[in-house]
Every structure is written in structure tokens, then in C-alpha cells.
Amino acid sequence: MLEVEDKTPLPKPEGPDTESLVFRDEEGDLNPDFLAAVADAIEASETERLQALVEDFHESDLGDLLEALAPEHRPRLIELLGSAFDFTALTEVDEAVREEILEGLEAETVAEGVRDLDSDDAVIILESLPEEDKAEVLEKLPAIERVALQRSLDYPEDSAGRRMQTEFIAVPPFWTVGQTIDFMRETDELPETFYEIFIIDPAGHLLGAVALDRLLRSKRPVTIQEIMDDEPDRVEATEHQEEVARLFERYNLVSAAVVDETNRLVGVMMVDDIVDVLEEEADADIKQLGGVKSDEELSDTVFYTQRSRFPWLFVNMCTALIAANVISLFEESLEKMVALAILMPIVASMGGNAGTQTMTVAVRALATRELGRTNAWRIIRREAGVGLLNGLVFAVIMGLLAGIWFQSIEIGFVIGLALIGVLLFAALGGIFVPLTLNRLGVDPAVSSGPFVTSITDIVGFFTFLGIATVWFNL
Known part of the structure; x- marks a missing residue:
């Protein structure tokens, strides 16, 4: 008796059809249905369906897909796609994600993937590996490719030698x-x-x-x-x-x-x-x-992020204690006049923001070499002029508001004088601090923020409360 082969088509997986899915919606955000379909294909080890979903993906989109997937799905996606996976996509993901993916791949898989890459992209992937794994991957490459990549890896990190392509005519x-x-x-x-x-x-x-x-x-x-x-x-x-x-x-x-x-x-x-x-x-x-380490990524763990942000928060706390100590010097004045305590945050806020504005411009100009010894004093004079002019304008505005608010011309006069001094000093501090740190060989982008904010707070409190104390005790 002959058996008749059952040719009934297998049921398709539940969910939207592969052909109807799009990777991004109209606003450019990743489509949850597409991500769910990819995850289902990975879990079911459906290579053909997975290839149909991600075929012709640009490496940038493939990198976004990798970051959006669950950590356990990322290396599995690469294994299922095999030679169809473009390893250039690994250069498009956060370093933490790249390291995690590479840990889950066999050395032979990585070696096969980097062979098809430009040397600069291959170096980015290889330098993310631990030394032992890096040596193992290099050992599996042809001698000519291995020597070229090793030469690039021998150059200092962030140098042209690490970034260059070794393919040229x-x-x-x-x-x-x-x-x-x-x-x-x-x-x-x-x-x-x-x-x-x-x-x-x-x-x-x-x-x-x-x-x-x-x-x-x-x-x-x-x-x-x-x-x-x-x-x-x-x-x-x-x-x-x-x-x-x-x-x-x-x-x-x-x-x-x-x-x-x-x-x-x-x-x-x-x-x-x-x-x-x-x-x-x-x-x-x-x-x-902002006091954040340059290598911090959104994919980093909570504990790593906490450790990287702690140092500058600790510095801020210490400088805030100094500012609080300055305020305590004028305790009697604050007890006599509640208006001073109410207006004090305005002075600190205005000074901090003005200092940050100047500091941001100065740090960026130092980074691009637009600010140097030849034009430093001209820029300092310009920023001082801006600070003084803003101080005069806001002195009039805030002086009138405070005078009407507290029914006291004297209060308006005091806060007006304080704002002139604070905004002038904030502008000078915002440029002198980065210039000084740069002259000392310290990266101004790393250290300027906490120092400028703390200095403007201390000077702001001292100026406002000092003027008030002298004025009302005359």
C-alpha cells in the first residue's frame, strides 16, 4: 500500500506577515511588531524567515536592530544569518553592546566576519576583544591580513594609525x-x-x-x-x-x-x-x-553608570558645603530680613547660568583651537562686557520687581547691585576657569563645570549678602 505524502502547507507563525512589516514607522522609530517578529524567528531558529526580515539592511539599521534586541538574542542573530550578516553593523553599536556580543561569539565566527571588512572597521571590532580572544581571532586570519591589522592595533588608541584604512592604491x-x-x-x-x-x-x-x-x-x-x-x-x-x-x-x-x-x-x-x-x-x-565620563553609553549597567558619575557629584557636594558656609557667615542678616532668603536663589541661579553660558563657549573654542594666546584677552574683554551689560539690564528689571514685591526701594537697590557684580564675575569665571585648566594641562571639558558653578554660587551669595549686610547696617 502506497503512502500519500501530506503536502498540506504548514501554518504560518502568528502575527503580521513578514512582507507587511516595516523596520521603522513614519516618525523613524523602531516598529515593535518588527522587533517581535525578529525575536520570534530567532527563538524558533528560522533562518530563512530571519533573512527575509533583515535582507538588504544597511549596517546602521542592522546596528540599531542589534541594540533593540534582548542581549541573549544578539549573538544568536549573527549565528543564524551566518555569512549574510554584515559585521560592519558591530561598529554602529555602543561599545558595551559590541563587547557583550563578541563575548557570545566563537573566535572563528569573528575571524570570518572581520575578513570581509575594511581594515579600519576590523580594528574597531578587534580592539573591543580581550587580549587573549584578540590573539585567537588574529591567529585564524591569513598572514597578510593579520600583519596589517596587528600593525594598526599597535598604534596608540585614538591615533590616526588606529583609524586608518590599510587598503590603498x-x-x-x-x-x-x-x-x-x-x-x-x-x-x-x-x-x-x-x-x-x-x-x-x-x-x-x-x-x-x-x-x-x-x-x-x-x-x-x-x-x-x-x-x-x-x-x-x-x-x-x-x-x-x-x-x-x-x-x-x-x-x-x-x-x-x-x-x-x-x-x-x-x-x-x-x-x-x-x-x-x-x-x-x-x-x-x-x-x-556635565561631569559624565566620555565613554558612558545608554547601554551601560546601573552600577557602572553610578560609579562613573559619583566623583563629580562628590566634588559638587564639597563645594556646596563651602557655599553653605559662606551663607552661615550672614546668619544674623538673614534672620532680620526674610526677603534676603527669598531672593538669594535668584542671584545664585542667574550667576550659575551666566557662568555656564560663557564656559560652554570657551571650552568649545579651546577644543577647536579658536581660542588661544593670541586672542585670549580680546575674548576675556568681550565676555566681561557681555556680563556687565547683562548685569545692568537685569539689575534694572529685578530691582524694580523686588522693590514692588517687598515694598522697599532699598531691597531693589541691593539685589540690583548684587546682580551686576555676580553676572560680571560669572562671565569672567566662565572663561578664566577653562583657560587656567587648559594652561595646567587639564581637560577643561572635564573639570570646568563643577568649578564654575561652585565659584559663581559662592561669589553670588557673598556679594548679595555682603552688600545687604553693609547697606542695612549703615
């Missing part, structure tokens, strides 16, 4: 334009993106560069040496990435050669890497201005 100066173009057409191992051809001698020293547009406009018999730029844009491999970013910003560069201490060509910096550097540096400055 270099030719001898005696080649013709025709030879160079034919070489690029016939060679499979070309960089994915490049904007110029580098010219080197037999020892690998950088001699010059030719932009692609100039190469394509030149006649085939012309030698490269005839059309090359003898002074190409170059940076030292050990140079800090922030300095390199400033160079790109100043001269509108799209790429630059990276050389070692002997002027040997070792890599190339691309504008897309510089965009990432600028974003990282701006992000770090903003966090540090």
Missing part, C-alpha cells in the same frame, strides 16, 4: 596614466572607496599623490610623476585623531595619506572616518561638561 612614479588605469581595471583587490592614487618609491616612502579626476583627465602616455602632487596631504600615524579631524575640517579634505616616522606610506584616512571622529569628540565634550 600605490604605484611607482614612472608608470604612465594608461598603465595605472589598466592596473585598476584588472586588479580585483582594490579598496571599496578611494579618491586618489599614491606614488611611492621602492622602499614604500610617499612621493606624491594624484587625484582621480586629474588622472582621468590626463592622456594615457603621460607619466604619473608629471601629474602628481609633490606635497600631498599627509598625517603621522601616531597623530591624535582629533588633530587629524581638525586638519580635514580646515582644508576640506576627503582623504589623506598616513605615514610612519620614516615617511613610509602605511594607510589612508577617509572623510567617513573623520565624521565618526568629530561625532565622538563632540559627544565626549558634551558629556564631560
